[in-house]
Amino acid sequence: MLALQGNTAPYMLYVYVRVQGISRKGGVDFEQLGSDCAIALQDETELTLAKYLLQFDEALSEVEADLLPNRLCQYLFELSQKFNQFYDRCPILSAEEPLRTSRLVLSDLTARTIKLGLSLLGIAVLERM
Numbered sequence: 001m002l003a004l005q006g007n008t009a010p011y012m013l014y015v016y017v018r019v020q021g022i023s024r025k026g027g028v029d030f031e032q033l034g035s036d037c038a039i040a041l042q043d044e045t046e047l048t049l050a051k052y053l054l055q056f057d058e059a060l061s062e063v064e065a066d067l068l069p070n071r072l073c074q075y076l077f078e079l080s081q082k083f084n085q086f087y088d089r090c091p092i093l094s095a096e097e098p099l100r101t102s103r104l105v106l107s108d109l110t111a112r113t114i115k116l117g118l119s120l121l122g123i124a125v126l127e128r129m
Contacts, residue, residue: 007077009123015080017129019111026093030108040102045086052082056113076117083110
């Protein structure tokens, strides 16, 4: 239940905390990035993550139709995996502009999606672990 690996809440929380750590380490205020930033998807993992983020509404619709919250858990777990693959393969803070901002926006979108999904499941996020 408390494992940081596998399909557990701490694993999903860790991704949220990781993004907050990127913000702290880089002195980045995600609110200041704005909503009009262009997202460049150069690496395959960036494209995979972005496509999966777009499926959040679909996952919520399935939960609503079938009344099976475990589908939201599965979506969040897979989103966490896709973010970790992106994080391992793509430098974020050390990337050159405009790629750096693009990757920061993608990271923030992931964190906000995880936060919303977990809150719908009644799980509060943490800023540090």
